[in-house]
Amino acid sequence: MAPIGPTAACERLPAMTTILITGASSGLGAEMARQFAARGNDLALCARRTERLDELKAEILAAHPERRVEVRALDVTDDDQVFEVFRAFRADFDTLDRIVVNAGLGKGAPLGTGHFDANRQTAMTNFVAALAQTEAAMEIFRDQRAGHLVMVSSMSAMRGMPKSLTTYAATKVGAAYLAEGLRNELYGKPLGKTVKVTVLYPGYIASEMNDQVKDKASFMASTEKGVASMVSAIEKEVADACVPALPWAPLSVVMKHAPLAVLKRLM
Numbered sequence: 001m002a003p004i005g006p007t008a009a010c011e012r013l014p015a016m017t018t019i020l021i022t023g024a025s026s027g028l029g030a031e032m033a034r035q036f037a038a039r040g041n042d043l044a045l046c047a048r049r050t051e052r053l054d055e056l057k058a059e060i061l062a063a064h065p066e067r068r069v070e071v072r073a074l075d076v077t078d079d080d081q082v083f084e085v086f087r088a089f090r091a092d093f094d095t096l097d098r099i100v101v102n103a104g105l106g107k108g109a110p111l112g113t114g115h116f117d118a119n120r121q122t123a124m125t126n127f128v129a130a131l132a133q134t135e136a137a138m139e140i141f142r143d144q145r146a147g148h149l150v151m152v153s154s155m156s157a158m159r160g161m162p163k164s165l166t167t168y169a170a171t172k173v174g175a176a177y178l179a180e181g182l183r184n185e186l187y188g189k190p191l192g193k194t195v196k197v198t199v200l201y202p203g204y205i206a207s208e209m210n211d212q213v214k215d216k217a218s219f220m221a222s223t224e225k226g227v228a229s230m231v232s233a234i235e236k237e238v239a240d241a242c243v244p245a246l247p248w249a250p251l252s253v254v255m256k257h258a259p260l261a262v263l264k265r266l267m
C-alpha cells in the first residue's frame with residue numbers, strides 16, 4: 001500500500017461520508033480530520049481539550065467552508081459520556097458512516113516499579129475506553145445496518161514489549177482483538193456486507209505522544225505522511241494495515257516471529 005501525498009489526496013474525492021474521530025485534538029486524530037475534510041467528508045470531532053477542537057474546526061472550515069464540523073468534549077474514560085456523545089453526534093448528522101477509535105495514552109512504566117497508576121491509566125484509556133467506544137459505535141452501526149469501525153492499534157501490538165511499553169502494547173493487542181473479534185462475528189453474515197472493520201497498526205508517526213522518543217530519525221514518519229497512509233488504508237476499508245507500509249509491514253513479520261534473542265537486538 002503506497003502512502004499517498006496531499007496532492008493525490010485532493011485529486012481523488014470519494015463519496016462524502018460523516019466521520020467521527022475520538023482524540024481529535026492533536027497528533028494523528030487532528031491530522032486525520034484535516035485530511036478527511038480535504039477529501040470531502042463531514043466530521044464529528046471529540047477530545048477533552050475543546051479549545052484545540054475549536055481551533056481545528058475553525059482551521060478546517062476556513063480551508064473548506066462547504067464542510068460541516070461538529071465538536072464535543074469527551075473524556076473516553078467516562079463510559080456514560082462516550083455513549084452520550086456518540087449518540088449526540090449521530091443525532092446531529094442522522095448517520096455516522098465511519099467511527100475512528102483513536103484516543104490513546106502512551107504513559108507507562110516497568111511492571112512492579114511503583115507506577116501502577118500510570119499503567120492503569122493507560123489500560124483504562126487504551127483498552128476499557130476503546131471497548132466503550134466500540135460498544136457505542138456498534139450500537140449505532142447495528143441500528144443503521146451500516147458503518148465502518150476503525151480501530152487505531154499500534155505496531156507495539158505485534159509482540160509483548162518491555163519496560164514502559166509493556167502495558168501500552170498489551171492494551172493495543174486487546175483493542176485490535178476487539179475489532180478482529182467483531183470482524184469474525186460479521187463474516188459471512190448479511191450485516192457483514194455493510195458493517196466493515198479496519199485495524200490500523202501505526203509505526204512511529206510524529207505526534208505529541210512520541211515527542212520524547214529517541215532515535216526519531218530512523219523510522220519516524222512525518223504526521224502528514226503517516227496519516228496519509230492511515231487515511232488511504234481507511235478509505236480502502238482494508239481488514240488491517242501496518243502504516244506507513246514501509247518499513248512496518250515487513251518489520252511486523254520479524255516482530256511476530258523472531259526469537260526474543262534476535263528481537264532484543266533489533267529493538
Ligand SMILES: NC(=O)c1ccc[n+]([C@@H]2O[C@H](COP(=O)([O-])OP(=O)(O)OC[C@H]3O[C@@H](n4cnc5c(N)ncnc54)[C@H](OP(=O)(O)O)[C@@H]3O)[C@@H](O)[C@H]2O)c1
Pocket residue numbers: 022023024025026027028029046047048049050074075076077102103104105106125152153154155201202203204205206207208209210
Ligand atoms: N504517533 C505514533 O507514533 C503512534 C503509533 C502507534 C499508535 N498510535 C496511536 O494513535 C492514537 C493517537 O495518538 P497520537 O500519536 O496522535 O498521540 P497524541 O498526539 O498524544 O494524541 C492523543 C489523543 O488522544 C486523546 N486522549 C487521550 N486521553 C483521552 C481521554 N481520556 N479522553 C479523550 N481523549 C483522550 C487526546 O486528547 P485530549 O488530551 O484533548 O483529551 C489526543 O487528542 C493513539 O491511540 C496512539 O496509541 C500512535
